[in-house]
Amino acid sequence: MARTIDELARLSGVSRATVSRVINGGSVSERTRRRVQSVLVETNFRPNLAARSLASGRSGVVGVVMHIDSHLLFQDPYFGQLMQGMSGALADVAAGMMLWLGNRTKQETLDTILSMGLLDGVIVTAHNLDDPLVDGLLASSLPTVLVGHRKADRSASYVDVDNVHAADAMTTHLIGIGRRRVGHISGMRRTVAGEDRIAGYTRAMNRAGLPIDGLLVDGDFNTPSGAAGAEALLDRGADAIFCANDSTALGALEVIRSRGLRIPEDVALAGFDDLEFASHMDPPLTTIRQGVRDQGAEAVNCLFQLIGDRDGAPRRVLLPTELVIRQSTVGGGTRA
Amino acid sequence: MARTIDELARLSGVSRATVSRVINGGSVSERTRRRVQSVLVETNFRPNLAARSLASGRSGVVGVVMHIDSHLLFQDPYFGQLMQGMSGALADVAAGMMLWLGNRTKQETLDTILSMGLLDGVIVTAHNLDDPLVDGLLASSLPTVLVGHRKADRSASYVDVDNVHAADAMTTHLIGIGRRRVGHISGMRRTVAGEDRIAGYTRAMNRAGLPIDGLLVDGDFNTPSGAAGAEALLDRGADAIFCANDSTALGALEVIRSRGLRIPEDVALAGFDDLEFASHMDPPLTTIRQGVRDQGAEAVNCLFQLIGDRDGAPRRVLLPTELVIRQSTVGGGTRA
């Protein structure tokens, strides 16, 4: 197995430069290309990444930063799916992926990434309304794509779903099945998804002319906050509860059950995300499906477009969501 | 912000070589070290990774390979936790992590990793009894640590939990609460965890002098196989079901419930993993807790030991497990 390009050059009887051209698609005569190519395949040669990167400034490695509280990080399958989407798309373009989870301070992570000089670009989750890490990346010269986005990032490239629209659709659905006191257990404040889902909920309620008085309670995307939120909402006579995500709905479900209320007859319940377990719940949960893997893949595409055309306009992609209606809002009974 | 070591050298009035020594801990006079160090801090300098790696052969980047079927990959929080454990330990030693999920064939992944020449070492999940990717890595000169292990890897370094022992302990617990027809819904065949848990179950049953006739059924670590397995076992009069993991137990639970049987009065139920949801189940699930994060961290430690002492003996670490007893095997009633 040939180890360096010089060896390859010797084996195929051409210069080092020519081998490099064959590998990187430079202009080489058909005859030569074929000859070198066959040696290339035969020896299963791959150029040394460090050397290539040093010489060319491109490495074929992108950074992925998911600076998330560890309790959330893989609790929620969201992140795993996102990573799978990215990983798949990266593999398609033969690129590698360096990963940072939130084990250092954001500043340290930022410094490391910016100064290592090996990355062609970065994909970073931007779920919080303000995030110095995201700011730093955007301010740098490193091509950066956000997953999620903040309204303020006028010139950032990002991939996201339209949370406002989706939450509006869900709320409208609940109103459509005759509910008048639709409550919302929100996601974490200061996060894009949390705020935007509130906005969508509010918009739909307003449009229907329904009052929100006390029907909007704070949650944090986790199960316990769903339980707490449901207690509050049921006390205030909610006949439908729209949770900011499925995990929250899990907590709400327990409370509704424990009060002996029927779903959906007494209280309709809805989530957001369509995680695996949503369809296995009892009753199966009405929720919003978002193509998380697609978001990951799309982020990679955006990034490579950006790398290829650094001065081009920012790429923005809003992926569609789907309202998935199950028995927690319509139809079939449930055990008390 | 200084970009190259030459610039740094100029700024601190020493040679490039001396700056390098300060960064890498070579022998430098205290006076000089302090002077350079202060410039280093001031400029927030980090050496270019590609250059450093090319010159020294060390990069401070390790590869992590989790070549798992995408349906399993992040369905099961195991992988996320493992990654978090590794990521944290790597951050502690200021090392980076390149990640490969199973998006290419194993051969392609192997070739990429072996030939990129940037990695100081590799951590790879070895859950299958035979795996060409693991074989290839072990055969290479790249320091490699397995998470999980195969009996045959005499000279491999690995981190694992003692599945046999844990499964034995669980089975013994079920026997201890008076069950005589203890069934086991196994994990996937040809996986270490699957086979070893079967071995532990079998060992405990044999020791207690209990017959296994028909009480051992095949599963695949997923919820549906738990349902199928429970159907079979209940038909055969099982009074306890030990599932190869918690996800499997989820499926079994549904079936037991649907037959109107009480847990644990009629059938005791147990899992393995102690995933988040296990304690939220109804009734809460008796299971085995394994410190997955610890496994990840320990794998990193092993790897760095190995890198530091390439010819040393293989490192093997078996992490302890804990039997977590909840209401699915003892105590409190349950809704029918």
Added chain:
DNA sequence: GTCTACTTTGGAAGCGCTTCCAATCCAGCC
């Protein structure tokens, strides 16, 4: 003051690759 034995420092080579530039080749043309 001279000599010896370290310690500290700078110079320079070289890691494996890409890419600029100039040399070479080969048609096709006059």
Added chain:
DNA sequence: GGCTGGATTGGAAGCGCTTCCAAAGTAGAC
């Protein structure tokens, strides 16, 4: 046959760093 110009090719520089080696500095012993 000699030219011209485009396509191919090889030579060489250089990416930013580490590290070998030799030079310079320092201190202690004589």
